[in-house]
Amino acid sequence: MKVLVAGSHGKVGRHLVRLLAEAGHEAMAMIRDDSQALEVESFGGTPVVADLEGDPAPAAEGSDAIIFTAGGGPGSGAAKKETIDRQGAIKLIEAAKDYGIRRYVMVSAMGADDPESGPEGMRPYLKAKGQADDALRESGLDYTIVRPGRLTDDPAAGRVDAATSLGRRGEITREDTARVLVATLTANTHGKTFEVLAGDTPIEEAINGL
Template identity: 40%
Template sequence: MRIVIAGGHGRIALRLERLLAARGYEVAGIIRDPAQGDDLRRAGAEPVLCDLESASVEHVAGILQGADVAVFAAGAGPGSGAERKETVDRGAATLFADSAERARVRRFLMVSSMGADPRHGGDEVFDVYLRAKGEADEYVRTRLGLEWTVLRPGSLTDEAGTGEVRLEADTGRGSVPRDDVAAVLAELVETPATAGLTLELVAGSTPVSVAVKNMAGT
């Protein structure tokens, strides 16, 4: 199985690449900065240079050709302004979805955010971010060629993962270690029966594999 991850040098993406490579999958991570390539190689992933803010659908579809799963884990990141929330968190996400559909990659995982909502009000940067993520999620759901799953983690932490989570359509507010987000994504890659679901994720008491299996086909 070949898996292509947008935002390949992100803190969730690097964790996910290590997990997927350890399971024997062929993993590629899309990055903008060639200096990040060695970090991906150490994680077991092939670095692919591409700027999703300026690339064409045709170019990204070429990168995705032959992939079985596409994962959007890119983000403008903390400290970025409202403009990049639009160009990355919305624009790059919708481009990646269009490209996956063009390349006939059926399985598509979207790493979103709890509270993402295209109708979210406010003018602060975080308000723009939640709107942009919500618009991207809504767009992905309209792509009839994709077997999509949207994952909306709560507040992210760098604490060591516990391997236990709460994964539901509506969990309520909470935090979750990035380790556990990556672990859930790895299980979602292998669980196509979660297609068509938007899931919230926070720390909890259910083992990751069980939590994902419980949501499959609901």
């Protein structure tokens, strides 16, 4: 499958590009800057330069699926949450519709359905994520919304807990998150929204059991 990865140069994105390539997919690695091209090629990606704050749509042409794992990042303010996390994700939803790309996997976040329940500083982020998720649910695309807990850079454990609602908060490694995304792409998770944390079940089994 030819998969456009928005956020391919990010911490989850790097794992994701490598794992997609290892699984035999063609990872179209969206980068903002030509200088990142060699790096994403070294993970197994095909670089495609596009800016989510500009017009990223042409980067999607010819793909079979889009995985959105971009973001303004923890150091950015509410304006970036709006232009990248919300509007950037929605621009690629519109591009998917225009180019007939049916499959869209969104990296959302736990708490995105209820931003007011989060700490004040997180609310603009959670609100942007929640609105992007709503737009995806209403898009008519074959979507899956993946909501990890707090991301860590620990080594992958290969085991997770995944469910519509886990009833707890916690952590998951970025590499396990990327593994979940690869499994989600081809598993029957169409139209599903689920939370995922470090846990006990092998990733494929957890995703196929949703």
